[in-house]
Structure formats: C-alpha cells, structure tokens
Amino acid sequence: MGEPSGGRSPIYMAVLAGVVLVGHYVLALLVLGALAAIDYAFATSGHAYTFGAAGVYAGSVALAWALCRSFWPAVRAERGRRDEVPGVRLEPADHPDLWRRVRALAAQAATEPPARIWLTAEVNAQVRERRRLLGLRRG
Structure with missing residues (x-):
C-alpha cells in the first residue's frame, strides 16, 4: 500500500488543496456568468418572449438557485454561530x-x-x- 498522497510533498498537496478550494468558487462564478450571458442573449434576441426562452430562463433560475444554495452552508460557517451554549x-x-x-x-x-x-x-x-x-x- 502506498501513501495516501501518492508520495507527493506536503507543499504540493497544500497548494493542490488551495487550488481546488478556490477553483470550486471560481467555477461556480463562471457558471453563474454563463447563465447570465445566455439569459441576456435570449432577452436581446427576437425570441425573448417565446416558450423556449421561458424554459431557458426557468432553467437558469433553477441552476443559479441551486448553485447559490450550495454555498449557503459555507457562508454560515464563515460567519460562525454566536449563540452561547446552554450550561x-x-x-x-x-x-x-x-x-x-x-x-x-x-x-x-x-x-x-x-x-x-x-x-x-x-x-x-x-x-x-x-x-x-x-x-x-x-x-
């Protein structure tokens, strides 16, 4: 059995963890930006009020909501709970x-x-x- 890190140095593993941590949020922002760009493209085209555009808008809202909702636990943990322990x-x-x-x-x-x-x-x-x-x- 090998090491869990595959023999890589701790510095490499720390940098990799930081890249993955930051990359997760960057990717989410890119997806939200792409959704906004698609919605803008539909809104400025001649198909802004068609049934297909309504589906695109609804899908964009659903995906954006799911992405933002997935980050809510991280935001809550970042703020920290200030309630005192009963005892x-x-x-x-x-x-x-x-x-x-x-x-x-x-x-x-x-x-x-x-x-x-x-x-x-x-x-x-x-x-x-x-x-x-x-x-x-x-x-």
Missing part, C-alpha cells in the same frame, strides 16, 4: 485541575487546547472550532 462555563481559575488535564491532553495530541469548556446537562462531548477564510485562518 455552565468552566473557567481555568475556578477549575485548575481540569484545565491542567485538558492542556496536557492537547499537548499529547499535538494540538491547541480549547478556548472554553462548558458543562451541560447532556451526556456528550463536543469540540467546535471557529475558523475564518473558509478554514484557512484561525478564528
């Missing part, structure tokens, strides 16, 4: 042993410790990370 916030000053343990576990996992810890009524653990710029910058 008790555990401050480092009030619970030093817990925070010391959490920081040690984070260091063991080679990651950053959480900024906040909440105690809720649910029997659950959740980690939520807020990132900016589509996940490329820390939030």
Whole structure:
C-alpha cells in the first residue's frame, strides 16, 4: 500500500488543496456568468418572449438557485454561530485541575487546547472550532 498522497510533498498537496478550494468558487462564478450571458442573449434576441426562452430562463433560475444554495452552508460557517451554549462555563481559575488535564491532553495530541469548556446537562462531548477564510485562518 502506498501513501495516501501518492508520495507527493506536503507543499504540493497544500497548494493542490488551495487550488481546488478556490477553483470550486471560481467555477461556480463562471457558471453563474454563463447563465447570465445566455439569459441576456435570449432577452436581446427576437425570441425573448417565446416558450423556449421561458424554459431557458426557468432553467437558469433553477441552476443559479441551486448553485447559490450550495454555498449557503459555507457562508454560515464563515460567519460562525454566536449563540452561547446552554450550561455552565468552566473557567481555568475556578477549575485548575481540569484545565491542567485538558492542556496536557492537547499537548499529547499535538494540538491547541480549547478556548472554553462548558458543562451541560447532556451526556456528550463536543469540540467546535471557529475558523475564518473558509478554514484557512484561525478564528
């Protein structure tokens, strides 16, 4: 079995990921521009009010709506949810042993410790990370 990256360097894989991320949005904008150009061409031609043109307009609206709707989760994630967690916030000053343990576990996992810890009524653990710029910058 080979490596998942096929033996390519991490820099190559990072650049490729960035190109795919940006390319996705560029392609969507190009498709929206093409739909607008097709609609404009039909509107300025002699066939602006025919049954076929109505189908083209309806198809353009449907495709544009689907494209824009597909980006809505990314827009919501970019803005981040500002609602607070229903529960008790555990401050480092009030619970030093817990925070010391959490920081040690984070260091063991080679990651950053959480900024906040909440105690809720649910029997659950959740980690939520807020990132900016589509996940490329820390939030």
